[in-house]
Amino acid sequence: MQFLDFEKPIEDLYTQISKLKELSVKNQVDVSGSIKEMETAVEKARTDIYSNLTPWQRVQVSRHPERPYTLYYIEKIFTNFTELYGDRQVKDDKAMVAGMAELNGHPVMVMGQQKGINTKMRQMRNFGMANPEGYRKALRLMKLAEKFNRPIITFIDTPGAFPGLEAEERGQAEAIARNLFEMVNMKVPVICIIIGEGASGGALGIGVGDKVTMLENTWYTVISPESCSSILWRSWNFKEKAAEQLKLTSIDMSGFGLVDDVVPEPLGGAHANPELMAETLKEYLIESINELSKLTPDERINGRIEKFSKMGFFDEV
Structure with a gap:
C-alpha cells in the first residue's frame, strides 16, 4: 500500500x-x-x-499509482469486451483503448485513455497521452456504435493530448476538434466519465456527451496545476496555489454547471476499494443509459447543444 x-x-x-x-x-x-x-x-x-482535502490533494489522489484505470473498470463493469484497433489511417494508439462490450446484458461501445500499471506499460501507453490516431480511432468506433445503435461510454484519464512534434504534424488539433463536432451530433446516448485526470483538449477529445460526470476525487481543467504554476510564476513551487485558483475539483465543476453529476468514491479514494468503486460506477451507468434511452435522438442532440452553449461567461457589446 x-x-x-x-x-x-x-x-x-x-x-x-x-x-x-x-x-x-x-x-x-x-x-x-x-x-x-x-x-x-x-x-x-x-x-x-x-x-x-484541498484542491492540490485531490489532484494527488487522482494520480495515485494504485488508482484503477480504464481497463480495470472495463473488466469489472462490462462483459464480453472485444477490443478494436487502429484508426485506418496511421496506426493503433495504445494510449486509447476501445471496443464493444455488454453492460448488464445490453450492447455498448466503451473507450478511454489507459496510463499503464507499471513503468514498461506506461511507456507503451504513452502515459495516457493520445496521439491524433487515438482520437481518430475513438471517432471511428463512435460512428460504428451509432450505426448499430449502441450507447457510447468514455472514460477520461489523461494529463493531456500528446504535445510532440509528430502529433502536431499528423493533425492533433484537427482530430480533437473533429471529435467535438461529431460527438455533439451522435444519435446514440453518450456518457463521459472522468475517472482520474481530465486535462485540456486531451480530455475534451472524448468528453462531449449527454452526461459528463466526474468521480469525487478527480479534476477537470484546461491545464495542469504544475504547468499553470510554471507559466504564471516561472516555477512549479506554486502548484498548490494554482490548483486552488483553477477551481478544478468535482465540487467546483459541478457548481459551475460544467459537469452533470459527481459520483462519490469510497473513503480514502477509488484506490482504497476499487471493487466498490466499480460497482458504484456500474449502477450509475445503467441508470443513466436507461434514462437517456427514453429520449429521441433529436432530443439528445439538442440537449447537448443547449448544455454546451450555455457554458462560460461572456458579455455582448
Whole structure:
C-alpha cells in the first residue's frame, strides 16, 4: 500500500499495526484488542483527512499509482469486451483503448485513455497521452456504435493530448476538434466519465456527451496545476496555489454547471476499494443509459447543444 504525503498519520498507524502483528506472532501474545483500536483510529484519521482535502490533494489522489484505470473498470463493469484497433489511417494508439462490450446484458461501445500499471506499460501507453490516431480511432468506433445503435461510454484519464512534434504534424488539433463536432451530433446516448485526470483538449477529445460526470476525487481543467504554476510564476513551487485558483475539483465543476453529476468514491479514494468503486460506477451507468434511452435522438442532440452553449461567461457589446 502506497501513501501520499498528506496521509502520513494513516501510514504511521499502519506501521504500528504491523509491529503489533509481528509482536503477536513472535511472543505468542494476543493483541487483537489493540489492533482493533488501531484500525478504528485508521478509519477516523482517514475520515478526517478525506473530508477536508484541498484542491492540490485531490489532484494527488487522482494520480495515485494504485488508482484503477480504464481497463480495470472495463473488466469489472462490462462483459464480453472485444477490443478494436487502429484508426485506418496511421496506426493503433495504445494510449486509447476501445471496443464493444455488454453492460448488464445490453450492447455498448466503451473507450478511454489507459496510463499503464507499471513503468514498461506506461511507456507503451504513452502515459495516457493520445496521439491524433487515438482520437481518430475513438471517432471511428463512435460512428460504428451509432450505426448499430449502441450507447457510447468514455472514460477520461489523461494529463493531456500528446504535445510532440509528430502529433502536431499528423493533425492533433484537427482530430480533437473533429471529435467535438461529431460527438455533439451522435444519435446514440453518450456518457463521459472522468475517472482520474481530465486535462485540456486531451480530455475534451472524448468528453462531449449527454452526461459528463466526474468521480469525487478527480479534476477537470484546461491545464495542469504544475504547468499553470510554471507559466504564471516561472516555477512549479506554486502548484498548490494554482490548483486552488483553477477551481478544478468535482465540487467546483459541478457548481459551475460544467459537469452533470459527481459520483462519490469510497473513503480514502477509488484506490482504497476499487471493487466498490466499480460497482458504484456500474449502477450509475445503467441508470443513466436507461434514462437517456427514453429520449429521441433529436432530443439528445439538442440537449447537448443547449448544455454546451450555455457554458462560460461572456458579455455582448
